[in-house]
Amino acid sequence: GAVVSQHPSRVICKSGTSVKIECRSLDFQATTMFWYRQFPKKSLMLMATSNEGSKATYEQGVEKDKFLINHASLTLSTLTVTSAHPEDSSFYICSASGLAGGPRETQYFGPGTRLLVL
Amino acid sequence: QQQVKQSPQSLIVQKGGISIINCAYENTAFDYFPWYQQFPGKGPALLIAIRPDVSEKKEGRFTISFNKSAKQFSLHIMDSQPGDSATYFCAASIGYGGATNKLIFGTGTLLAVQP
Numbered sequence: 367g368a369v370v371s372q373h374p375s376r377v378i379c380k381s382g383t384s385v386k387i388e389c390r391s392l393d394f395q396a397t398t399m400f401w402y403r404q405f406p407k408k409s410l411m412l413m414a415t416s417n418e419g420s421k422a423t424y425e426q427g428v429e430k431d432k433f434l435i436n437h438a439s440l441t442l443s444t445l446t447v448t449s450a451h452p453e454d455s456s457f458y459i460c461s462a463s464g465l466a467g468g469p470r471e472t473q474y475f476g477p478g479t480r481l482l483v484l
Numbered sequence: 485q486q487q488v489k490q491s492p493q494s495l496i497v498q499k500g501g502i503s504i505i506n507c508a509y510e511n512t513a514f515d516y517f518p519w520y521q522q523f524p525g526k527g528p529a530l531l532i533a534i535r536p537d538v539s540e541k542k543e544g545r546f547t548i549s550f551n552k553s554a555k556q557f558s559l560h561i562m563d564s565q566p567g568d569s570a571t572y573f574c575a576a577s578i579g580y581g582g583a584t585n586k587l588i589f590g591t592g593t594l595l596a597v598q599p
Binding site for chain 2: 370459471474
């Protein structure tokens with residue numbers, strides 16, 4: 367149980383285009399989903415927290431108009447990087463919490479999406 | 485106060501040895517302390533977690549030791565194997581009225597287990 371998937375696993379795009387990353391909880395309903403960014407050999411940096419049906423809460427310094435988050439259902443959240451630039455190239459990871467019967471704090475992570483903006 | 489300090493930054497252990505990674509925190513409101521294992525190019529995977537009302541938790545070769553008064557916790561990997569070579573992150577969770585629980589991550593420890 368507690369499997370989280372992400373799609374795509376890798377994406378290369380041109381500067382100025384938008385990229386959408388999907389995060390799905392496959393075998394449980396996630397009350398909350400989180401989006402992280404990770405630079406090489408660095409820790410995870412929380413970008414935003416989202417609950418199903420409500421607006422995402424962004425961390426300080428994260429541009430909400432650039433990183434659009436939609437949490438349409440209890441099993442799907444999407445992150446859209448709008449007008450991507452090379453500095454947006456990174457490893458984006460989502461996580462989900464809310465597994466029934468488990469600690470509410472436990473976050474289960476997806477496999478990550480490697481974004482490269484040319 | 486929201487930081488979680490992790491050490492060492494990197495660690496080399498011989499096969500069969502014990503790997504020890506330490507974390508410290510300041511905020512006494514933290515009430516959930518998980519450890520995650522991450523392989524290159526993959527997402528973190530939950531290893532083991534502990535709450536402050538318990539001083540030790542063991543799952544297989546992995547043990548968390550928790551010292552509430554010192555605000556420190558550590559991960560011990562017994563009989564370390566080359567397959568354990570990965571980056572390990574400690575984390576701490578602070579709740580907001582039960583609605584969402586953000587994880588504050590440590591800086592990570594790169595573990596290399598030599599055959």
